[in-house]
Amino acid sequence: MIRPKLVFVFALAGFFCAQLTVAFPSPQASRSESDRTGYVGDARCFSCHRQQSQSYQHTPHHLTSQLATPDSVLGSFRRDNNSLRIVDSTDQAEAQLQFVMEAKKDGFFETASSGWNPDTYQRTERIDLVTGSGVRGQTYLYWQKNRLFELPVSYWSDGHRWINSPGYVDGTADFSRPVNPACLECHATYIRALSNDPRTNRYDRESLVPGISCESCHGAGANHVRLRAAHETESKNSSHDDILNPVKFSRDRQVDLCAECHNGIQREALAPTFSYVPGRPLSEYFRQLPSPEVEHPDVHGNQVGLLQRSKCYRSSPQMSCSTCHDVHTTRQSAESYSLKCQSCHTWQSCGMSKKIGHQVANDCINCHMPVEETNVIVSQTAGQVVHAKMRNHWIKVYASARAQGTEGTAPR
Ligand code: HEC
Ligand code: HEC
Ligand code: HEC
Ligand code: HEC
Ligand code: HEC
Ligand code: HEC
Ligand code: HEC
Numbered sequence: 001m002i003r004p005k006l007v008f009v010f011a012l013a014g015f016f017c018a019q020l021t022v023a024f025p026s027p028q029a030s031r032s033e034s035d036r037t038g039y040v041g042d043a044r045c046f047s048c049h050r051q052q053s054q055s056y057q058h059t060p061h062h063l064t065s066q067l068a069t070p071d072s073v074l075g076s077f078r079r080d081n082n083s084l085r086i087v088d089s090t091d092q093a094e095a096q097l098q099f100v101m102e103a104k105k106d107g108f109f110e111t112a113s114s115g116w117n118p119d120t121y122q123r124t125e126r127i128d129l130v131t132g133s134g135v136r137g138q139t140y141l142y143w144q145k146n147r148l149f150e151l152p153v154s155y156w157s158d159g160h161r162w163i164n165s166p167g168y169v170d171g172t173a174d175f176s177r178p179v180n181p182a183c184l185e186c187h188a189t190y191i192r193a194l195s196n197d198p199r200t201n202r203y204d205r206e207s208l209v210p211g212i213s214c215e216s217c218h219g220a221g222a223n224h225v226r227l228r229a230a231h232e233t234e235s236k237n238s239s240h241d242d243i244l245n246p247v248k249f250s251r252d253r254q255v256d257l258c259a260e261c262h263n264g265i266q267r268e269a270l271a272p273t274f275s276y277v278p279g280r281p282l283s284e285y286f287r288q289l290p291s292p293e294v295e296h297p298d299v300h301g302n303q304v305g306l307l308q309r310s311k312c313y314r315s316s317p318q319m320s321c322s323t324c325h326d327v328h329t330t331r332q333s334a335e336s337y338s339l340k341c342q343s344c345h346t347w348q349s350c351g352m353s354k355k356i357g358h359q360v361a362n363d364c365i366n367c368h369m370p371v372e373e374t375n376v377i378v379s380q381t382a383g384q385v386v387h388a389k390m391r392n393h394w395i396k397v398y399a400s401a402r403a404q405g406t407e408g409t410a411p412r
Contacts, residue, residue, distance in 0.1 A: 036190060036274075038220030042213045045221065048228065052328040053214075059330055061212040063133035065187045068108050073127060074134045075155035075162055077103040084153055084162040086171050086382045097171060099153045101162060110140070110151050112173035125151060125175055129210070131187050136377070136388050139165055141179055146194065148201045150177040154379065156386060163381040170380040181273040186261040189213040190274055198269055217257060217327070219244040219278055244278050247322070254320045255304060256282035262321075263288070264302035306393035313395075316344065334391075338364040352401070367401035369393060 042062075046053040056062055066072035076082055084099040097114040108127040115121050125142040132138040136158070140151040152174050154165040168174055178201035181193045189209035194202040215221050224243035246254050257278045267286045276285045303321070313319050324340045338361065347353055347361040360367075369391055377388035 038222040039190075039215050040221045040225055041209070041215075044225050045214045049214075055329045056214070059327065060133035060135055061327060064131065064212055065184070065210040066130045067210060068127045068130055068140070070103070072130045073108055073140070073155075074138055074157070075101055076160065077101055077108070081161070084164075084381070086164075097173060099162065099173070101153065110153050112152065112175075114173075123173065123175060125149075127151065129208075131183070137163070142175075143205060146202050146205060148179040148203060149175060150179055151175065156379070158386075163379045163386055166377050166379040168379070170383065182269065184208075185273045187212075189216050193273065196272065198273070217244075217246065217278055246278060249279050251318060251320050253279050253281070254322065255308075256280075258321045259304040260285075262302070263304040266290075303393040307395070310393070310395040312344070334365060335363055338362060341365070341368075351397075365391070367398065367404060368395050370398055370400065 042053065042056075063072075082101045084101075086097045086099075097112065100111045100113070102109050102111065106126075109124050110127060111122060111124040113120060113122040127140040128143045129141040129148070130138055131141060132155075134155070134157055136156070138155040140154065141148055142151055143149075150165060152165055152168055152172075153162050155161075156163045164170055165177075178199070180199050180201055181191070181203075182198065184191050189212060190207065191209070192204040192207040193200050194204060221243055227242050246257055249257070259282050260276050263282075266289045268289055269285070270287055271285045276282070307313050307321075323343075324337055341364040342361070345364075347358065347364075350360045350364070352367070353360045371389050372392050373387040374390045375387065379386040
C-alpha cells in the first residue's frame with residue numbers, strides 16, 4: 001500500500017533570519033512591559049514633515065510588515081505560477097508534496113497536500129501578515145486565535161517564485177513554527193505579547209502596529225506634536241528637545257539605534273521587547289552572544305559588526321550609518337555610494353588607480369564592499385539551495401578585487 005508521506009513537523013522555532021537565540025529574561029529584566037503612552041503614529045507627523053513622510057512611505061523599513069492585501073502580497077496567485085511541488089527523489093512515483101497558493105474572496109491561502117485518494121492529507125491556512133518588503137523575499141504568518149505562526153511557503157523575488165520558508169526541511173509541511181516577539185521587534189512598530197516569556201507567540205492582535213514607524217527611531221511624539229502645534233508660528237529652528245533626533249546622539253548611540261535590528265541575531269534579550277529607547281546604550285537591552293557569526297562575520301544582518309571592523313570606521317570618529325544612508329528615502333543605486341567614499345578619499349589614493357586610472361572612481365563599493373552569498377538566509381526547495389546575497393559592510397581590500405584589476409584596461 002502506498003503511504004502518504006506528508007509530515008507535519010513540530011519543529012523548534014526557526015526563522016527567515018535563521019536561528020534567533022532566545023533566552024529567558026535575566027532577573028534585572030523583570031521590568032514591566034514597554035509603555036506605549038505618548039505614541040501618536042506616522043499620520044500625525046505627515047502634516048508638518050511632509051517631505052520625510054512622503055518619501056518614507058516607499059522605504060523597505062515602512063513596508064517591512066503589512067497586513068495581507070492584493071498590494072502587499074508579492075507572490076503570484078496566477079494558475080501557472082501559484083504552486084510549489086516537491087518530489088521525493090528517493091521514490092518519485094510515491095510521495096508528492098504540493099503547496100498551492102490561492103487568492104479567494106475571503107483572503108489569500110496556502111494549502112499543503114500529499115498522498116493518493118482516499119489517503120490524502122491536506123491543510124489550509126490563511127496568509128494574515130506579510131513580513132519583508134520583498135527586496136529579497138517575503139515570509140507569511142497566520143493567526144490561530146491569538147497565536148501567531150509562520151507559514152511553510154515564502155516568496156523569493158529572484159525569479160518571482162515560491163520557495164520553502166528559509167530554514168524549513170525540504171519535503172515537509174510545517175505549520176507549527178511559533179513567531180515570537182523578537183521577530184516583530186525588528187519588523188514592526190509594536191505588538192503586545194500576552195506573556196513575558198520571550199518564546200511566547202500569544203498576542204493582543206488588535207495592538208499590532210505594522211511596519212517600522214517614525215517613532216521607532218524618534219521615540220514617542222505626543223509631547224512634540226502638542227508643543228509644536230501650539231507654537232506653529234514660532235521660528236522654525238527653535239529647538240525644544242521635545243523629540244529625539246539621532247544626529248544629536250554620540251556616534252556610538254547613533255549606531256546603537258541601527259544595531260537594535262542590524263547587528264545579527266546572536267543575542268540575549270535583557271529587557272522586554274519594544275522597550276528600547278533610542279539614545280540609550282543598547283547593551284542595557286541585549287547581550288551580544290559569542291558566536292561563529294561574530295568571530296567570522298557573515299554578511300546577513302550584521303552590518304554594524306562588519307562596519308566596525310573597517311579601518312574607515314575605526315579611524316573616523318564621526319562615521320556612522322548615516323554617513324551613507326538616509327533612512328527617510330528609498331534606496332539609491334549602488335554606484336551612487338562611491339561619492340560617499342570620495343568625501344574622505346580621493347580616487348587617486350586607491351592603489352588600483354595606478355592600474356586602471358579614473359575608472360576606479362565609478363564603483364568603489366564593487367571592489368571594497370562586495371556582494372556575497374550569506375549562509376544565514378538559506379532555503380532548501382525541491383533539492384535546490386537558495387542563498388540570499390548581501391553587501392559586505394567590512395570595507396577593505398579583498399583578494400578578489402586585486403584580480404579584477406588585471407582584467408581591466410591598460411595602465412594609465
Ligand atoms: C505641528 C507640526 C509638527 C508635527 C505634527 C510634528 N512635528 Fe516634528 N518638528 C516640527 C517643527 C516646527 C520642528 C523644528 C523645525 C524643523 O526641524 O523642521 C520639528 C522638528 C522635528 C525633529 C528634529 C528635532 C530636533 O531637536 O532636532 C524631529 C526628529 C521631528 N520633528 C520628528 C517628528 C515626528 C517623528 C513627528 C510625528 C510623531 C513630528 N515630528 C510631528 C513640527 C512638527
Ligand atoms: C526596528 C528595527 C530596525 C531599525 C531600528 C533599523 N532598521 Fe534598517 N531595516 C530593518 C529591517 C527589518 C529591514 C529590512 C526591510 C525589508 O526589506 O523588509 C531594514 C532595511 C534597511 C536597509 C535596506 C533597505 C533600504 O532602505 O535601503 C538599510 C540601508 C537600513 N535598514 C539602514 C538602517 C539604518 C541606517 C538604521 C539606523 C538609523 C536602521 N536601518 C534602523 C530594521 C530596522
Ligand atoms: C530607521 C530610523 C528612522 C526612521 C524610521 C525615521 N527617522 Fe527621522 N531620522 C533618523 C536619523 C538617524 C536622523 C538623523 C539623520 C542625520 O544624521 O542627519 C533623523 C532625522 C530626522 C529629522 C531631522 C531632520 C533634519 O534635517 O534635521 C526629522 C524632521 C525626521 N527625522 C523626521 C522623521 C519622520 C517624519 C519620520 C517618519 C516618516 C522619520 N523621521 C523616520 C532616523 C529615522
Ligand atoms: C534582530 C532583528 C531581526 C529579527 C529578530 C528578524 N529579522 Fe528579518 N530581517 C532583519 C533585517 C535587518 C533584514 C534585512 C536584511 C539585512 O539587511 O540583513 C531582515 C530581512 C527579512 C526578510 C527579507 C526582507 C526583504 O524585503 O527582502 C524577511 C522575509 C524577514 N526578515 C522575516 C523575518 C521573520 C519572519 C522573522 C521572525 C520569525 C525575522 N525576520 C526576524 C532583522 C530581523
Ligand atoms: C568618514 C570618512 C570615510 C569614509 C566615508 C570612507 N572611508 Fe575609507 N578610510 C577612512 C580612513 C580614515 C581610513 C584609514 C586610513 C589610514 O589608515 O591610512 C580608511 C581606510 C580605507 C581603506 C583601507 C582599508 C584597510 O583595511 O587597509 C580602504 C580600502 C577604504 N578606506 C575604502 C573606502 C571605500 C571604498 C569607501 C566607500 C564605500 C570608504 N573608504 C569610505 C575614512 C573613510
Ligand atoms: C561607506 C558607506 C556605507 C556605510 C557607512 C554603511 N553602509 Fe549600508 N550599504 C552601503 C552600500 C553601498 C550598500 C549597497 C546598496 C545597494 O547595493 O543598493 C548598503 C546596503 C545596506 C543594507 C541593505 C542590505 C544589502 O546587503 O544590500 C543595509 C541593511 C545596510 N546597508 C545597513 C547599514 C547599517 C546598519 C550601517 C551602519 C552600521 C550601514 N549600512 C553603513 C554603504 C554603506
Ligand atoms: C577594480 C577594483 C577597485 C575599485 C573600483 C576601487 N578599488 Fe580601491 N583598491 C583596490 C585594490 C586591489 C587595492 C589594493 C591596491 C594595492 O595594494 O596596490 C585598493 C586600495 C585602496 C585604498 C588603499 C588601501 C591601503 O591602505 O593600501 C584605498 C583608500 C582605496 N582603495 C579606496 C578606493 C576608493 C575610494 C575607490 C573609489 C573611488 C576605490 N578604491 C575603487 C581595488 C579597487
